Amino acid sequence: SQTIHQWPATLVQPVGSPLSLECTVEGTSNPNLYWYRQAAGRGLQLLFYSVGIGQISSEVPQNLSASRPQDRQFILSSKKLLLSDSGFYLCASWGLAGAETQYFGPGTRLLVL
């Protein structure tokens, strides 16, 4: 079966510290991968998506970056966190078992203090 893993589940970081969130996908190969941020009452904001290793598209200018070092690994990073980076970060995958839809990981809750 197909599974998306994200870690950590919760993270509390001081302003100005670096960030690394990891997402891995099991059960498929060459999926499209996505990073979303979800804020209360504001839905899902697409941050980055990737169609393959080393290929990253950014949807909004921001303090964050993404990388895809392996086919089923997607990393969200920041060199210096801002208070506004707090939120719920979701990794998603498209292409699992050929279904034309997205599946989501469990999410990482980030609090920047």
Place this chain on the structure above:
Amino acid sequence: QKEVEQDPGPLSVPEGAIVSLNCTYSNSAFQYFMWYRQYSRKGPELLMYTYSSGNKEDGRFTAQVDKSSKYISLFIRDSQPSDSATYLCAMSLTGNQFYFGTGTSLTVIP
């Protein structure tokens, strides 16, 4: 105009009621339509997936797509307290880029 509009609620119903959740959209080219259920502090879980128009039923859940009106619905029959969650609609043209509603918060009261 937003690509996808969804009433945020909150919606509160008694146990056993029929729930109707709706989304409208502006892009007539959308072909794939999805409903996700999201419990608090969890990732969205795919509930229903429909390609093009028509109805799809899965247990107590029915998804409807009306492309002529650019309107999709999710019906929940015999609602249960465990259905209390936020419901997100989503749409896609090609399956590569997805557009989400902001979610409707549902509470089913025992």
